[in-house]
Amino acid sequence: MDILQNTFASFVSLVPVTLAQSLILAFVVLGIMIPFRMLSFPDLTSEGAFPLGGCVCGVLMAAGMSPLAAIAIALLAGFVAGCCTAFIHLRFRIHTLLAGILMMTMLYSINLRIMGRSNLSVFGAPTVFDWAPGLQPGFPASKIVVAGLIALVVFFLLYHFFRTEKGTAVRAVGANPDMAEAQGINVWLATIGGVGLAGAFSAAGGALMVQSQGFADVNMGLGILINGLAALMIGEAIVGKQSVLRQLAAPFVGAIVYYQLVSFCLAAGMPPPDLKLATGLFVLAMLALPSLKRSRGPAPARETVRE
Amino acid sequence: MLEIRSARKVFYKGQADEKVALDGLNLSLATGEFGVVIGSNGAGKSSMLNAISGALVLDSGQIVINGDDVTATPVHKRAMRLARVFQDPMRGTAASMTVAENMLLAELRSNKRTLRRGLNATRLSTYKERLSLLGLGLENRLDTRVELLSGGQRQSLSLIMAVGGQPELLLLDEHTAALDPRTADIVMQATIRAVEALKLTTLMVTHNMQHAVDFGHKVIMLDAGRVRLEIDGKDKVQTTVPDLIGHFSVKTDRMFLAS
Numbered sequence: 001m002d003i004l005q006n007t008f009a010s011f012v013s014l015v016p017v018t019l020a021q022s023l024i025l026a027f028v029v030l031g032i033m034i035p036f037r038m039l040s041f042p043d044l045t046s047e048g049a050f051p052l053g054g055c056v057c058g059v060l061m062a063a064g065m066s067p068l069a070a071i072a073i074a075l076l077a078g079f080v081a082g083c084c085t086a087f088i089h090l091r092f093r094i095h096t097l098l099a100g101i102l103m104m105t106m107l108y109s110i111n112l113r114i115m116g117r118s119n120l121s122v123f124g125a126p127t128v129f130d131w132a133p134g135l136q137p138g139f140p141a142s143k144i145v146v147a148g149l150i151a152l153v154v155f156f157l158l159y160h161f162f163r164t165e166k167g168t169a170v171r172a173v174g175a176n177p178d179m180a181e182a183q184g185i186n187v188w189l190a191t192i193g194g195v196g197l198a199g200a201f202s203a204a205g206g207a208l209m210v211q212s213q214g215f216a217d218v219n220m221g222l223g224i225l226i227n228g229l230a231a232l233m234i235g236e237a238i239v240g241k242q243s244v245l246r247q248l249a250a251p252f253v254g255a256i257v258y259y260q261l262v263s264f265c266l267a268a269g270m271p272p273p274d275l276k277l278a279t280g281l282f283v284l285a286m287l288a289l290p291s292l293k294r295s296r297g298p299a300p301a302r303e304t305v306r307e
Numbered sequence: 308m309l310e311i312r313s314a315r316k317v318f319y320k321g322q323a324d325e326k327v328a329l330d331g332l333n334l335s336l337a338t339g340e341f342g343v344v345i346g347s348n349g350a351g352k353s354s355m356l357n358a359i360s361g362a363l364v365l366d367s368g369q370i371v372i373n374g375d376d377v378t379a380t381p382v383h384k385r386a387m388r389l390a391r392v393f394q395d396p397m398r399g400t401a402a403s404m405t406v407a408e409n410m411l412l413a414e415l416r417s418n419k420r421t422l423r424r425g426l427n428a429t430r431l432s433t434y435k436e437r438l439s440l441l442g443l444g445l446e447n448r449l450d451t452r453v454e455l456l457s458g459g460q461r462q463s464l465s466l467i468m469a470v471g472g473q474p475e476l477l478l479l480d481e482h483t484a485a486l487d488p489r490t491a492d493i494v495m496q497a498t499i500r501a502v503e504a505l506k507l508t509t510l511m512v513t514h515n516m517q518h519a520v521d522f523g524h525k526v527i528m529l530d531a532g533r534v535r536l537e538i539d540g541k542d543k544v545q546t547t548v549p550d551l552i553g554h555f556s557v558k559t560d561r562m563f564l565a566s
Contacts, residue, residue, distance in 0.1 A: 163424060164425055165415055165424075168408055171404065175404050176400070176401045176402065178398055181383050182386055183413060183415070
């Protein structure tokens with residue numbers, strides 16, 4: 001009884017911190033979802049774009065740049081990284097996953113070059129979280145408000161975009177690239193732009209994370225992809241993916257629920273080193289579920305992706 | 308108007324299994340003319356359509372549409388001028404998107420895509436009206452994902468999408484071959500209605516000799532990457548199915564003698 005109470009108490013005390021963290025990491029989940037679901041382009045760039053955003057933001061903040069400008073430049077760097085992955089795939093016909101692995105490996109060196117060392121403290125520098133009205137800076141509440149507001153704005157902008165004429169065309173590229181091309185859609189432009197946009201979101205997540213935690217580290221991207229995927233799977237299981245609205249809500253809902261779950265597991269005494277194994281098994285189970293359910297019926301349709 | 312001038316394409320050039328797909332092919336189709344292309348497998352029918360649509364880059368030769376040389380134009384830019392219905396109903400539509408969204412994509416084929424809302428009320432009612440012409444009930448399923456439609460419904464949708472923007476050239480690639488006889492008939496009738504009403508310049512590939520006899524102004528028979536026979540005008544009207552099949556068998560006998 002005592003253990004249960006302790007677990008619950010420590011979980012509850014962590015809820016606000018975890019919520020702030022999950023709202024920031026929701027951008028990475030968004031950066032994983034857009035290529036994966038909207039473009040059928042499974043992309044691993046975020047594992048490199050997330051620390052890239054963090055490193056760029058950290059260096060610029062240390063140099064005294066305003067926090068918003070630092071995020072903007074980090075965003076741009078992530079956009080370029082995403083564009084490069086898409087270009088490698090399209091131009092050299094390299095598998096999307098391999099293109100992503102190449103990019104994230106190369107980004108590791110680039111990130112080290114940008115920072116000049118493996119980590120950098122920017123503690124005390126002004127951040128966007130200081131601007132939350134009426135709240136004491138540095139506390140979870142201000143982070144929740146600022147990150148939540150940005151998330152809301154991004155969500156509505158994307159929701160509007162994917163229903164415009166251009167946005168519908170981008171989704172068509174993911175649904176059937178041959179058909180999209182035959183309908184006059186420039187597949188290269190849509191893919192490069194879309195994956196670039198995803199890289200920008202991952203990098204923005206990294207930049208916000210650095211401002212939130214007060215330091216940048218080249219290893220901050222380690223395992224972010226599998227966490228993001230797990231969050232996406234949870235989100236899709238909760239809100240579904242039948243419509244643009246649901247598909248876009250899934251990363252946000254998923255991130256919030258997933259990180260609370262992780263926090264609960266840790267509060268319940270799960271050793272942190274086991275976390276990756278547990279997350280991996282969870283993602284595997286979610287991906288395997290459709291084929292397990294239909295094991296008696298006809299062969300299930302495989303996840304169709306571009307190769 | 309469509310003109311193909313001495314188009315040549317060789318696959319696996321210089322290798323043991325070198326294959327001449329198009330061997331100096333010349334073809335011309337006047338504006339508003341409906342050409343039916345026949346020929347045995349491997350005669351170059353698909354290569355020709357791919358070369359016209361831009362999916363296949365020619366080794367030499369030219370493709371001219373309404374006086375403009377489009378030989379070097381990429382597929383997505385050529386799409387502003389031409390529409391294509393594939394044999395496989397899966398290829399011509401976006402399965403995970405709705406009927407209305409597919410119609411929207413087709414409508415925007417020859418227009419510039421903007422950042423305005425795609426599916427508005429005006430468009431939805433236009434789509435409803437156009438789909439109701441088929442009589443398949445698709446007009447009540449605008450929000451249905453295309454993957455839930457039957458093959459015949461998908462192919463009918465592809466056809467409506469293709470003829471929608473009044474393309475300068477319509478390419479039909481055995482578009483009824485994968486359908487059951489009744490559905491094939493519905494799709495074929497809808498095709499003829501649209502082509503005649505809109506006076507579309509059309510090139511249809513078919514293995515159905517009855518279709519080749521019944522429809523179109525001109526029959527073009529391909530063999531080994533070149534035009535072997537063209538029947539038009541009065542001769543076309545008098546042509547019967549056995550006549551056409553006769554041309555096939557002559558060819559087979561020759562092949563037999565040559566080997």
